[in-house]
């Protein structure tokens with residue numbers, strides 16, 4: 072098969088797990104890696120071997136699975152970090168160095184030459200040990216533009232096979248992302264990866280802008296889990312590429328919901344109902360005008376069919392319902408009401424929904440009909 076136009080390098084097991092309070096155990100890490108691989112994710116950032124034994128045991132267990140997906144571990148520009156990655160049996164490493172003034176002054180006391188020396192030493196060490204190397208420019212979005220290009224060129228000259236552009240604190244918009252990444256892509260010959268954060272709710276849009284500007288890989292996480300407001304969500308990037316850009320990256324989208332549930336469960340971070348692609352309301356219709364149309368033609372209010380991402384469509388009855396949805400629900404249960412009776416059921420539904428603060432179950436609607444004792448109701 073030809074290589075897809077864009078590769079997904081999923082970092083749920085690294086940046087996803089960095090979300091405050093999230094801690095996967097070995098079994099969960101292995102299950103998530105297997106699922107990512109099964110849906111066709113091309114690369115998995117499995118974690119940070121420098122964290123110690125618990126983490127390295129999980130990473131080794133994933134490496135032993137011989138998955139189709141390529142595995143890489145995250146490292147600082149520190150030789151002992153690379154040694155820890157090698158000890159896990161990994162063949163690919165990602166090596167991060169800060170590139171913005173604020174990061175270099177805080178972490179390296181402003182000594183950018185030392186930062187670059189550490190990068191050189193760690194990349195050389197990795198290459199000498201036969202590893203494939205990706206270099207990450209942490210806080211690239213706040214870096215001096217020329218310095219960023221110098222670092223990326225330096226990484227390329229050292230022998231890195233990829234450079235990751237990181238919008239570490241999520242401060243770019245898609246337009247700025249496009250221009251900055253395009254400049255980077257045009258300045259180096261190794262592929263560029265986009266890594267975005269969601270501090271202003273723009274992570275997915277910025278990941279797409281990076282891809283549009285020429286990135287070959289996008290760093291994503293399931294459910295957008297990750298540091299602070301999270302990362303670009305795997306399911307959003309994949310579906311936007313498929314449905315907005317017409318780019319099929321070879322991922323089985325029908326499994327995205329199950330994958331989301333697995334990660335929500337393991338992370339103990341539930342997904343809000345309105346969350347794109349995997350939120351429980353994404354294919355639920357309550358409003359009368361919507362339900363009336365969707366019952367005839369779902370395309371009126373759905374961008375694509377629910378089955379494409381593992382959902383089923385739901386038309387629910389609640390405060391905003393109109394008579395068409397209620398009539399359809401009742402007729403399915405052999406109940407035919409005249410228009411006055413339907414209106415009266417709708418009034419009761421609205422009151423009950425406000426009281427319960429949710430839509431009603433079928434049984435609750437049937438009970439309302441029963442309690443209304445409509446003479447025309449046949450069962």
Ligand SMILES: CC(=O)SCCNC(=O)CCNC(=O)[C@H](O)C(C)(C)COP(=O)(O)OP(=O)(O)OC[C@H]1O[C@@H](n2cnc3c(N)ncnc32)[C@H](O)[C@@H]1OP(=O)(O)O
Pocket residue numbers: 086089119121122146147148149167168169177178179189209239298
């Ligand atoms: C933007 C990102 O997401 S970067 C990824 C961040 N992820 C994590 O931090 C999660 C896992 N981290 C950890 O388990 C630990 O922080 C470890 C094992 C990596 C390091 O732990 P410790 O040695 O206890 O150091 P601590 O975390 O307190 O401080 C970080 C150290 O790394 C240095 N450092 C930070 N980034 C880099 C880098 N890219 N390259 C080299 N050194 C770095 C800091 O300057 C500091 O150095 P110092 O100990 O000499 O002062």
Ligand SMILES: O=C(O)CCC(=O)C(=O)O
Pocket residue numbers: 086165166167168206207208209210235237238239240266268
């Ligand atoms: O991989 C890197 O270089 C840094 C990654 C990261 O998590 C970030 O910058 O937000």
